[in-house]
Amino acid sequence: MKRYEQPDFQQAMRIRLDVNHMMQECVGEKGLCKADLQAPCYQKAAERAHAKRAQWAFCHLPEDAVLTQIETMAAQIRRQCEAFVVFGIGGSALGPMAVHQALQHLHYNELPAEKRGGPRFYVEDNVDPERMAALLDVIDPGKTCFNVITKSGSTSETMAQMMILTRLLKDRGLDVAEHVIATTDAEKGNLIQIAKRLGLRTLYVPSDLGGRFSELSPVGLLSAAVCGIDIREMVAGAAFMDTRLQSQDVWENMAYLEGAMQMECMRRGRNIAVMMPYADSLKLMADWYAQLWAESLGKRYNWQGDVVAVGQTPVKALGVTDQHSQVQLYVEGPDDKVVTFIGVDAYRAQVPIPLEYEQIPDVAFLGGHSLNELIAAELFATGYALAKAGKPNKTIFLPEVNAFTIGQLLYFFEMATAYAGEVLDINAFDQPGVEGGKQATYALLGKPGFEVKKQEMDAAPKGKDAYRLA
Numbered sequence: 001m002k003r004y005e006q007p008d009f010q011q012a013m014r015i016r017l018d019v020n021h022m023m024q025e026c027v028g029e030k031g032l033c034k035a036d037l038q039a040p041c042y043q044k045a046a047e048r049a050h051a052k053r054a055q056w057a058f059c060h061l062p063e064d065a066v067l068t069q070i071e072t073m074a075a076q077i078r079r080q081c082e083a084f085v086v087f088g089i090g091g092s093a094l095g096p097m098a099v100h101q102a103l104q105h106l107h108y109n110e111l112p113a114e115k116r117g118g119p120r121f122y123v124e125d126n127v128d129p130e131r132m133a134a135l136l137d138v139i140d141p142g143k144t145c146f147n148v149i150t151k152s153g154s155t156s157e158t159m160a161q162m163m164i165l166t167r168l169l170k171d172r173g174l175d176v177a178e179h180v181i182a183t184t185d186a187e188k189g190n191l192i193q194i195a196k197r198l199g200l201r202t203l204y205v206p207s208d209l210g211g212r213f214s215e216l217s218p219v220g221l222l223s224a225a226v227c228g229i230d231i232r233e234m235v236a237g238a239a240f241m242d243t244r245l246q247s248q249d250v251w252e253n254m255a256y257l258e259g260a261m262q263m264e265c266m267r268r269g270r271n272i273a274v275m276m277p278y279a280d281s282l283k284l285m286a287d288w289y290a291q292l293w294a295e296s297l298g299k300r301y302n303w304q305g306d307v308v309a310v311g312q313t314p315v316k317a318l319g320v321t322d323q324h325s326q327v328q329l330y331v332e333g334p335d336d337k338v339v340t341f342i343g344v345d346a347y348r349a350q351v352p353i354p355l356e357y358e359q360i361p362d363v364a365f366l367g368g369h370s371l372n373e374l375i376a377a378e379l380f381a382t383g384y385a386l387a388k389a390g391k392p393n394k395t396i397f398l399p400e401v402n403a404f405t406i407g408q409l410l411y412f413f414e415m416a417t418a419y420a421g422e423v424l425d426i427n428a429f430d431q432p433g434v435e436g437g438k439q440a441t442y443a444l445l446g447k448p449g450f451e452v453k454k455q456e457m458d459a460a461p462k463g464k465d466a467y468r469l470a
């Protein structure tokens, strides 16, 4: 039996949500009370979420056959390649980066090959020309596998990368089909057509699964498996979290409670959601969360078509680093934030602080403790100081950072986001605001079918002479 199938392991690895510092008992009158969260708007949203859950694509975790296909592909790549490169953007990149950083050595690429176990790993999620040039300085395309990920198969950034890659491989006399894996929709979009024409290996993104909800699909699981992460444990963690989220009572369901608390804070003018993990391994989890929260909940219209213009702005921070950068603002600045910390009970390293400088008491007191104690004390102290200043904050604790807890965490945030969408009565799964920019780019670069848009843009007042300063 795998460890993640054992009830003792599952119980020991339960992630926890500590909301003490959200409540009036700790924060005073600016805090919440239980009745606030049991208000009809939150309870009704829970009922709606419960009714819709079976249709939400992210709740359908990948089946065994898909996991086996990914593992087989990954094993071959691990044997054959020196580097593995993901080309993708947004939901096709942030999950792979966050999970890699969480579950792999913090200097993974610098480790010697035998310690790494898998190929070096790069995620290229921008079209900055310097970055493309820099990548080509550090990889040998002949010894590299490229995973081009685009759900829609039409994102300009990713398709431009695919074009550059194709030409590069051809120019070097390399077989595109041997070096490129396409992860995309099975039917829609341009990448699937190209993949079929070139005979590329393909992995399919379920047609109803949006990018930012797709980490636990082939989008995120191939790169994880290539780097040696146990993807079955990660998926088991998500499934375990699903079993923990069965209650329809907001107070009993930690994802609904998370969503309700964020929404209640927003209703009271706390329109900024700070996500601050106290672990370098979780730093990019805050980036992944920021996209999930912003793109899902930032909406102009509700389901009835009324203009609501809602959303809570996510801000990424890192404990303890940003205590010396942003926490001053969080403690003393405007009452417009709710802070969520992520803490870790047991880090994967223990670093004692030796007894030194005993003649300087202000330094010597640290000796005999450990970095582990120091970071835990600073996490608690920051939350406490915020609460004392009347600023609500909460902490999600991971017993350890491992594939099982990360699977739980991803699923927890996805459910909290979908639930918050119900509270706001908006569609959390589309992104019409992103489409506007995409279409304007198509028009500027001359994509067929966008001629009218181009004319509209050419006619728009530019203001460049009037307002552009030297």
Ligand code: PA5
Pocket: 089, 090, 091, 092, 149, 150, 151, 152, 153, 154, 155, 158, 210, 211, 212, 213, 295, 431, 434
């Ligand atoms: O969450 C989303 O749907 C978006 O952020 C997409 O992931 C992003 O726009 C990239 O889209 P695609 O995967 O279709 O290239």
